[in-house]
Amino acid sequence: MRALVQTAFGGPEAVAVQRVPEPEPGPHDVVVRVAACALNRLDLLQRRGPGMLPGFSLPHIAGMDIAGHVVATGASVTSRAVGDRVVIDPTVGCGSCAHCLAGERGHCAALRVIGGNAPGGYAEFVAVPAGLAHPVPDHVGLVEAAALPTPWSTAWQATYRVGEVGPDDCVVVQAAASSVSIAAIQLAKRAGARVVAVASTDEKLAAAAGLGADLLLRGDAPISGPVRDFTGGRGADVVLDHVGAATWQRSLDCLRIGGRLVMFGNTTGDEVSLSLANVYHRGLRLLGSGAYTADDFSLMLDTYFSGGLRTLVAAECGFEDLHPTFGRGDSRSLVGRVLVRP
Numbered sequence: 001m002r003a004l005v006q007t008a009f010g011g012p013e014a015v016a017v018q019r020v021p022e023p024e025p026g027p028h029d030v031v032v033r034v035a036a037c038a039l040n041r042l043d044l045l046q047r048r049g050p051g052m053l054p055g056f057s058l059p060h061i062a063g064m065d066i067a068g069h070v071v072a073t074g075a076s077v078t079s080r081a082v083g084d085r086v087v088i089d090p091t092v093g094c095g096s097c098a099h100c101l102a103g104e105r106g107h108c109a110a111l112r113v114i115g116g117n118a119p120g121g122y123a124e125f126v127a128v129p130a131g132l133a134h135p136v137p138d139h140v141g142l143v144e145a146a147a148l149p150t151p152w153s154t155a156w157q158a159t160y161r162v163g164e165v166g167p168d169d170c171v172v173v174q175a176a177a178s179s180v181s182i183a184a185i186q187l188a189k190r191a192g193a194r195v196v197a198v199a200s201t202d203e204k205l206a207a208a209a210g211l212g213a214d215l216l217l218r219g220d221a222p223i224s225g226p227v228r229d230f231t232g233g234r235g236a237d238v239v240l241d242h243v244g245a246a247t248w249q250r251s252l253d254c255l256r257i258g259g260r261l262v263m264f265g266n267t268t269g270d271e272v273s274l275s276l277a278n279v280y281h282r283g284l285r286l287l288g289s290g291a292y293t294a295d296d297f298s299l300m301l302d303t304y305f306s307g308g309l310r311t312l313v314a315a316e317c318g319f320e321d322l323h324p325t326f327g328r329g330d331s332r333s334l335v336g337r338v339l340v341r342p
């Protein structure tokens with residue numbers, strides 16, 4: 001089969017289309033013919049190097065967010081059949097440790113991530129455990145489905161399970177046009193919350209407005225004052241922030257007394273400082289939202305497939321165009337996801 005294989009660390013030249021053997025299904029696996037696979041930031045970071053996930057090795061086939069058709073099933077598989085349209089949860093646990101039994105596969109010591117440290121979706125075929133291949137209803141396209149797995153599960157966990165966003169909340173969403181935030185804005189609106197979208201460009205804010213955001217703020221200007229004006233002087237109930245160091249202080253400043261800051265990323269840096277008094281005196285709750293659970297994934301799909309939500313696709317391309325065109329590190333200027341079609 002054709003696959004986009006990474007053989008070194010570096011720029012676009014580190015990956016090339018190669019012919020590699022087709023995967024064989026293990027007894028509990030299905031083989032999926034990839035219809036589409038979405039570009040992730042991790043793909044670019046690990047291409048530049050070093051590998052970030054334990055067990056990463058070269059050569060590597062990246063691509064974590066995958067949808068396609070089942071074309072073969074292992075001997076023990078009864079839950080899926082050839083021809084099924086599926087979307088893949090890329091998180092593979094050992095299945096027997098305490099974390100896996102609790103559905104917290106992301107904390108398994110033997111964690112494998114399809115496209116992260118195991119062969120992924122930049123290939124014509126990929127083998128995955130059958131239990132991670134979730135059915136896609138006919139009314140949802142496979143390109144659309146491939147845009148869902150990691151950003152929507154991450155947003156689900158941050159917005160609902162950790163952030164506990166409800167109808168009375170005002171929610172500030174930082175980096176509002178990122179793939180995770182595109183999901184979070186819609187999930188917060190679906191819960192009945194009011195949403196303040198913060199982004200770096202007017203184009204990104206326009207995208208957030210199209211998803212239902214109620215107040216649009218540029219991130220290069222102070223946000224605390226406008227958020228307080230919008231909430232009658234109170235401040236935001238929840239801030240969803242995966243930006244990290246660059247937005248940390250502003251996120252804290254716009255919270256109400258007792259407000260909650262959900263932290264689930266550090267794309268602008270990992271180290272911050274804080275005033276302990278500012279946090280305890282105001283009763284702020286600082287909440288980490290890490291690896292999504294198996295339940296988060298299933299609930300997210302059920303919700304998305306029930307309708308009324310949408311993904312944004314910035315571009316579709318073939319293997320040859322992915323890294324030369326979108327892999328320069330400027331993909332964050334795009335609104336929506338880049339989908340690769342073998």
Ligand SMILES: [Zn+2]
Nearest residue numbers: 094097100108
């Ligand atoms: Zn485990």
